Amino acid sequence: MQELTQQVVSGLANGGIFASLALALVLIYNAMGLVNFAQGEMAMFATFIAFTLINHGFSYWFALPLTVAIAFAGGVLIQRVVIRPVERAPVLTLVIVTLGLATLINGAAGFLFGYVPRVFPSPFSVSTVNLLGAYLSYQDMGVIVVSGVVLVLIYLLLQRTTIGLMMRAAAHHREASRLLGVRVSWMLALGWGLASAVGAVSGIMVAPVLVLEPNLMQTIIIYAFAAAVLGGIESPLGAVVGGLIVGVTVNLAGAYIPFVGGDLQLAVALAIIVGVLIVKPNGLFGRPSVRNV
Amino acid sequence: MTAGAANLLELVDVRGGYGPTSVLHGVSLQVPEGSIVSLLGANGAGKTTTLRAITGVIHWTGDIRFAGHSLRRMATEDIVSSGITHVPEGRGILTELTVDENLRLGAHKRKDRDAVRKDYDRVFEYFPVLRERRRLSASTLSGGEQQMLAVARALLMKPRLMLLDEPSLGLAPMVVRSIFEIIRSINQSDHVAVLLVEQNARLALELSSDAYVLEVGRVAVSGKSAELQGQESVRRSYLGY
Amino acid sequence: MQLIQQRLRTAPPRYWLVLVVALFFVGLPTVVSSFQSSEWTQVLIFAIVIMGLNILVGYSGQISLGHGALMAVGAYTSAILIHRYHVDYLVTIPIAGLLTGLVGFLLGIPALRLSALYLALATFALAVVTPSLIKRPVELTGGVQGILIAAPDPPQFAKDAFAAITGGPAMTSDQWMYYVSLFLALLLFWFAWNIVRHRPGRAMRAIRDREVAAATFGINIAAYKTMAFGISAFYAGVAGALYGVTSGFVSPDSFPLALSFQLLVGTVIGGLASIAGPLVGGIFTFWLPIISSQFVSSQPWIPAQIASAFQKAGPAVTYGALLIVIMIFAPNGIVGLVVAGYARLQARLRGAGDRGTGQMPPDPQTV
Numbered sequence: 001m002q003e004l005t006q007q008v009v010s011g012l013a014n015g016g017i018f019a020s021l022a023l024a025l026v027l028i029y030n031a032m033g034l035v036n037f038a039q040g041e042m043a044m045f046a047t048f049i050a051f052t053l054i055n056h057g058f059s060y061w062f063a064l065p066l067t068v069a070i071a072f073a074g075g076v077l078i079q080r081v082v083i084r085p086v087e088r089a090p091v092l093t094l095v096i097v098t099l100g101l102a103t104l105i106n107g108a109a110g111f112l113f114g115y116v117p118r119v120f121p122s123p124f125s126v127s128t129v130n131l132l133g134a135y136l137s138y139q140d141m142g143v144i145v146v147s148g149v150v151l152v153l154i155y156l157l158l159q160r161t162t163i164g165l166m167m168r169a170a171a172h173h174r175e176a177s178r179l180l181g182v183r184v185s186w187m188l189a190l191g192w193g194l195a196s197a198v199g200a201v202s203g204i205m206v207a208p209v210l211v212l213e214p215n216l217m218q219t220i221i222i223y224a225f226a227a228a229v230l231g232g233i234e235s236p237l238g239a240v241v242g243g244l245i246v247g248v249t250v251n252l253a254g255a256y257i258p259f260v261g262g263d264l265q266l267a268v269a270l271a272i273i274v275g276v277l278i279v280k281p282n283g284l285f286g287r288p289s290v291r292n293v
Numbered sequence: 294m295t296a297g298a299a300n301l302l303e304l305v306d307v308r309g310g311y312g313p314t315s316v317l318h319g320v321s322l323q324v325p326e327g328s329i330v331s332l333l334g335a336n337g338a339g340k341t342t343t344l345r346a347i348t349g350v351i352h353w354t355g356d357i358r359f360a361g362h363s364l365r366r367m368a369t370e371d372i373v374s375s376g377i378t379h380v381p382e383g384r385g386i387l388t389e390l391t392v393d394e395n396l397r398l399g400a401h402k403r404k405d406r407d408a409v410r411k412d413y414d415r416v417f418e419y420f421p422v423l424r425e426r427r428r429l430s431a432s433t434l435s436g437g438e439q440q441m442l443a444v445a446r447a448l449l450m451k452p453r454l455m456l457l458d459e460p461s462l463g464l465a466p467m468v469v470r471s472i473f474e475i476i477r478s479i480n481q482s483d484h485v486a487v488l489l490v491e492q493n494a495r496l497a498l499e500l501s502s503d504a505y506v507l508e509v510g511r512v513a514v515s516g517k518s519a520e521l522q523g524q525e526s527v528r529r530s531y532l533g534y
Numbered sequence: 535m536q537l538i539q540q541r542l543r544t545a546p547p548r549y550w551l552v553l554v555v556a557l558f559f560v561g562l563p564t565v566v567s568s569f570q571s572s573e574w575t576q577v578l579i580f581a582i583v584i585m586g587l588n589i590l591v592g593y594s595g596q597i598s599l600g601h602g603a604l605m606a607v608g609a610y611t612s613a614i615l616i617h618r619y620h621v622d623y624l625v626t627i628p629i630a631g632l633l634t635g636l637v638g639f640l641l642g643i644p645a646l647r648l649s650a651l652y653l654a655l656a657t658f659a660l661a662v663v664t665p666s667l668i669k670r671p672v673e674l675t676g677g678v679q680g681i682l683i684a685a686p687d688p689p690q691f692a693k694d695a696f697a698a699i700t701g702g703p704a705m706t707s708d709q710w711m712y713y714v715s716l717f718l719a720l721l722l723f724w725f726a727w728n729i730v731r732h733r734p735g736r737a738m739r740a741i742r743d744r745e746v747a748a749a750t751f752g753i754n755i756a757a758y759k760t761m762a763f764g765i766s767a768f769y770a771g772v773a774g775a776l777y778g779v780t781s782g783f784v785s786p787d788s789f790p791l792a793l794s795f796q797l798l799v800g801t802v803i804g805g806l807a808s809i810a811g812p813l814v815g816g817i818f819t820f821w822l823p824i825i826s827s828q829f830v831s832s833q834p835w836i837p838a839q840i841a842s843a844f845q846k847a848g849p850a851v852t853y854g855a856l857l858i859v860i861m862i863f864a865p866n867g868i869v870g871l872v873v874a875g876y877a878r879l880q881a882r883l884r885g886a887g888d889r890g891t892g893q894m895p896p897d898p899q900t901v
Contacts, residue, residue, distance in 0.1 A: 034651055037658070085862045091650045092597055093865050096802055099599075099795055100857030107850025162401055165394055169387050176385035178369040179348065179378075180398045181450070218791075222662055225655055233652075264666055270659040277652055278644050 006135060007255050008248055013140035014223075015247020016147030020202035021217075021224035022231065022239035023151065024195035029233050030171040031191040032083070034094045035225070038102035039199050040217030042078075045105050046071040046200035047207050047216065048113045051120055060123045064204060068197045075196025079189040109214040122208035143205045150201045151240055154194070158236070167191055219266055223250065226269040230276050232286025241284065246272060301326045301454055301486050302347070302359050302377075308510075309346050309353030316342045317353070318510035324454065327484040329477075331497035331518065333532060334507035340490040341382055343507070344456045347488075348372050348379045359454070374402060378452035382459050384443040388432035392423055395431050395442055399449035409449070416445040419475050437468035444472060448479060454486045455479075461493045469493070473500055494532035498522045506532070555813070559716055563709045564700050572708040573820070575780050578715045579773045581816030584801045585719075585726045586769025588815075591798070592806030593735060594762035595742030597650050600657030602794030603664035604767045608634040608774025609784045613681040614674060616779075623686050623779050627718070630775035631768045638767020642760035661794040665786040680785025683778055686710065711780045718776065722769060727809060729765070738762060803860060822853060 021043060028036045036042075050067040054060060078101065086097055124142035128135040158164035169177040170187030178184050206220055227246045231238025246269065254265045276283060302324040310316035316339045324330045332340050346353040349369045357364045364372055373379070387395050396416070400409050417424040420441040426434065434442060440460055447455055457476070461469040477500060479485055491497035498504055498518040506514040506527075514527055521527050559578075563571040587601055611633050612626040621629075645653055668675050675681070688696075688710035696705040729735055737758050740748040749755055778784045796819050804815025 035655060082858055086865075089861070089865055091654075092591065092802065092806075093861050095597060095599075095651075095654050096799060097858055097861045099799070100854045100861065102854070103795075103850050104854025104858070107852075107854060111851060162397070165390070165397060166401070169390060169394075169398055172389040173385075173387045175350070176381070176387055177398070178350075179373055179381060179385055180446070181370050181373040181402050182398065183370050218662070222659055225659065229652070229655065264670070266666060267663050270663045273659050274644070274656055277648055277656060281647060281652070 002135070003255075007251050009136050009144075010140050011248030011251030012244055013143040013247070014251060015227075015244035016144050017202050017206045017220065017243075018223045018227045018247050019240045019243025020147050020150060020198050020205070021220060022227035022243045023154065023236055024199040024202070025224055025228045026231075026233060026236050026239040027171075027191055027195040027198070029228070030168075031188050032087075032094070034091060034098070035228075035233070036195070037095065037098040037221075038105060039195065040221030040224070041102045041105040041109070042071070042074065042196050043199035043203035043220075044214060044217040045109050046074070046196070047120070047203035047212060048109055050200075050204050051118060051207070051212055052113075054121060060121065064201075067204065068200050071200035072193040072197040075193035076189045078196070079192035083192070084185070084189075106214050113214070115213060117211035117213040120204075120207035120212045124208075139208065146205060147201070150198060154198060155236070157194075163190070167194075222266055223247075223269050226272045226276075228283075229273050230283055232283030235283070235285035238283055238285035299326050300324065300358075302488065303357070304343070304347070305356040305358075307343070307346055307353050307355035307357060309351050309355075310342065311351060316510050317346065319355070320507065320510065320512055322505045322512060322515070324486050324488050325503075327480070327486055328503065329480055329487040329489060329501040331489045331491055331494075331501035331504045332507060333491060333494045333497060333504060334513075335533075336492070338507040339510040340507055341458055342510075344379060344381070344458050344488070344490060347456060348377060373450075376453040377456065378447040378450045378454070379456040380443045380447050380458060380460065382462070384439050386431050386434070386439045386442055388430065390431060391428055392431050392434070392442060393427045395446055396423070396449055399446035403449075403451060408451075412449055412451070416448055420445055437464045437472075440464060440468070440472055444475065444479075448483075451483075452485060454488065456488050456490075458490045459492060460489070461491060461496065469496065476500065494528075495522075498532075556720065563712050564696075568706040568708045571712045572780065575708070575712045575715045575776075577816045577820045578712075578719045579776050579780070579816075580797070580800060580819045581812045582715075582719050582722055582773040582776070583770050583797055584804060584812040584815040584819070585722055586766035586773075587797055587801045588766075588804075588806065588808075588812050589726060589729065589738070589769075590762050590766035591801055592808070592811070593730060593738040593742060594759055595650075595738075596645060596759060596762065597654040597798070598657045598763075598766070599654050599791075599794050599798055600660040600664075601766070601770050601797045602789045602791070603657075603661045604634055604638060604770035605774035605777060605793070605797075606664055606668060606784075606786075606789035607637055607767075608771030609778035609788070610668065610675060610681070610774075611771070612775035613683055613778045613784045616683055617681050623683070624714070627772055627775045627779075631772035634771025634774065635764045635768030638770070639760055639764030641767070642763025645763060646756055646759055657794070658791070661791045665790060668786040668789075675786075678786060680783060680788070681778075683782050683784070685782055686779065708780070711776070715776050715780070718772060722772065723812075726769075730809075734758065734761070799857060803857075822856070 021039060024039050024043075025035055028034070028039070046067055049070055050063050053063040053066060058066070082097065082101060083094075086093055089097075122139060122142070124138040126137055126139050128137045129141075156164075158168060166177070166182045167187045167190055169180070170182055170184040171191060174184050177187075202220070202224075203217060207216065210216060223246055224243070227242035228239050229242070230245060231240070231242030249272070250265045250268050253268045300323040304320055304322050307320045308315065308317050320339065320343055322330070322332070322343075332343060334340050342351065345351045347357055347359075347364065349364060349367055349372050359372070359375065359377060362375070367375075379385075387398070390398075396413070400412070403409050420438075422438055423442060423445055426438070431439070431442060444457075444460070455476075460472055460476075464472070473496060476487060476489075480487055487501075489497055489501060498521060501518045504516065504518045504521050505512050506521075514521065521532075559574075562574060566574075583601060583605060587598065590596055590598055608630040611630040612623070615621040615626040615629065616623055645656070648656060669677050685707040687707060688705045692710055692713070693705045696709065737748070737753045740753055741755055741758055777788075781788070800815035800819035801811070802815075803818050804811035804813070
């Protein structure tokens with residue numbers, strides 16, 4: 001029972017990471033109608049920035065928000081420079097552009113920071129605390145708390161502020177929002193900035209657990225896709241719930257199903273994606289969309 | 294047509310359309326301050342396209358001036374901010390948001406909080422159903438209720454000119470009448486000018502002071518609504534009744 | 535005789551171009567080194583995959599980010615048949631193609647339910663997971679270490695013919711495999727061209743452009759879409775088998791996600807729904823990474839540390855940047871750009887009046 005609790009808590013921690021990245025994917029999907037294949041790489045790059053800041057003496061709790069702010073600016077910049085010119089292009093072009101972006105950022109990270117794996121410091125000690133008979137690590141709990149705080153902040157921003165309202169309006173109803181005086185183009189850019197910022201958090205949370213190198217996020221993004229698809233690609237709430245479910249499921253599968261080893265956990269994620277897409281394509285919280293003829 | 298009283302909106306020889314297809318072939322019209330003007334014509338005559346040109350949704354040539362300023366090259370958001378509200382065909386309701394959120398977006402640019410609160414009260418007085426369904430998703434509203442929301446939202450934007458595209462479309466006659474009554478009272482109390490595109494020519498002529506009839510992208514007939522109503526030949530050939 | 539003469543006279547310039555290109559390829563190994571021939575073999579192999587991918591993406595409008603995985607299926611099928619069951623390598627190629635085609639067809643069935651984006655996601659995930667899945671059944675696939683394949687010896691008739699033409703050293707295995715690949719490429723090209731030209735091609739294009747309308751015309755959407763998947767997988771399987779035999783080696787790491795990505799990119803860059811596109815795409819896919827990494831190290835003014843870091847990262851940065859730029863400015867690919875430019879030139883030469891822009895739009899992409 002204790003081990004189960006440990007695995008579940010650990011899964012929730014991973015889930016928090018997946019949820020953050022999945023939320024980033026959902027935000028951009030809502031704004032653009034496409035999945036940003038470069039989201040993981042952007043998060044990785046931000047994590048490297050955080051690493052550099054910490055190495056230059058900044059404390060972790062100062063570097064984190066600073067990196068998030070930089071990531072935000074980066075996201076806005078990318079939307080303005082790369083995405084806007086191809087806004088109205090068909091899906092395939094956009095997919096290729098985001099893939100190109102992913103390659104570009106990955107290469108840039110390799111160029112600027114090198115391919116040597118680095119150890120990313122964590123403010124949470126790896127020691128465990130005995131809670132109700134189970135040994136839970138501070139690291140896991142710290143991740144859960146930080147992810148939780150970030151997700152709540154995003155929720156408040158989107159649902160309770162005027163700017164959040166404008167972003168949501170611009171994401172779902174472009175033309176109609178323009179007619180209400182909403183600066184749609186800038187709202188979309190903000191959406192990208194926000195997504196990039198959330199993704200950065202995801203990267204910084206996962207880096208201490210894995211090693212920091214340019215290919216850090218390539219597996220994480222698959223889990224994030226699974227989470228977003230499971231939750232319903234349009235639903236931010238779905239991304240969070242999906243992330244937690246994927247985190248826990250994958251962890252439990254790895255622990256209790258002998259066949260599923262380290263790298264095949266990814267296959268579990270794939271199975272989730274495919275399964276959901278076949279059985280309930282709109283995910284848990286998604287809404288079936290009407291096809292316009 | 295009417296010189297004299299300052300023209301809030303003026304279109305001179307406007308041409309435009311969608312990509313290579315040209316729909317408007319030289320439309321000229323004026324909307325005087327505080328008046329209601331109707332824009333009539335059959336399907337495909339270019340009425341909606343005219344409104345789209347005004348709010349900058351399509352490319353056009355010619356001249357469009359609002360309160361003396363040319364609207365050329367202005368982004369839609371800026372045109373709207375300068376005092377023109379466009380309730381498009383299909384009402385432009387943001388169905389992913391709640392009724393309240395739709396209304397908030399109408400008022401979001403205004404700084405005069407007291408006036409905004411008063412306008413909210415007025416809006417709920419005109420359309421009590423909106424107050425009841427405030428927290429619900431806008432997609433749960435019926436067609437008529439959505440039209441009410443659209444007009445309410447437009448009112449909250451405190452425009453100087455309201456462009457209404459086919460407000461009667463798909464609505465029951467009673468609902469249409471009450472909406473038109475509200476438009477009339479908004480026009481009278483707030484001096485909001487209205488450019489009304491309608492297929493229901495009779496109602497439009499009753500409400501408006503001046504009218505233009507479009508045919509194949511050009512103004513075929515224009516004049517005072519009262520006169521047009523009286524001319525049977527005009528009614529028969531252009532207005533279908 | 536007269537018919538042939540007439541045909542030759544009225545053949546559009548395009549046909550001559552094809553002939554010239556074909557002759558170039560046939561003659562190539564006689565003038566370049568064996569190693570260079572093997573490089574061009576890789577180009578041809580990529581071109582074959584891209585031909586198939588072109589049918590899937592360009593004509594039937596479905597995205598796949600997983601064709602590298604399909605190549606792996608073909609490659610491993612062939613490798614396992616050669617290694618364990620001692621099947622002749624030439625025979626394994628069509629078998630690999632058919633088996634992979636079947637896999638593709640089966641994949642095409644659930645794919646019907648997915649929108650363009652979800653399909654991209656699902657195939658993306660497939661491509662990521664495949665190397666891990668290959669590693670598992672170690673007995674069969676050799677696990678991480680993969681399978682070695684002996685380089686095939688050219689048959690006597692080929693050696694004799696080659697020696698007669700070049701009067702030089704005996705034909706190498708690489709050169710022989712070049713001709714095998716070329717033969718298959720031409721055959722498969724002809725096959726693809728016929729599909730596209732006739733009813734299936736038209737049906738697929740109708741589906742791509744307006745699926746709902748196509749259904750009202752009585753076109754069996756499901757059948758054509760899964761068929762497209764199957765065909766494109768067949769091509770990938772053949773190419774995969776060739777890849778294995780020509781490299782002499784297959785391993786899970788030979789087919790990473792990046793490969794699937796490069797294939798899709800090559801398809802788009804070459805030009806979707808165009809006949810010449812796959813060849814251009816193949817050239818692009820093979821040469822760009824090499825050129826971009828060699829370019830930097832050959833520049834003497836770049837210090838060694840930067841050059842070596844760039845060696846690893848450079849191709850990616852160049853690649854990614856180039857991709858983005860091309861998508862922004864030439865979304866119909868290089869061939870599309872050429873076709874549009876050619877059309878504009880023709881219009882100008884013919885003195886077409888100023889009716890709007892007077893430009894013939896290239897085949898629209900509406901994936």
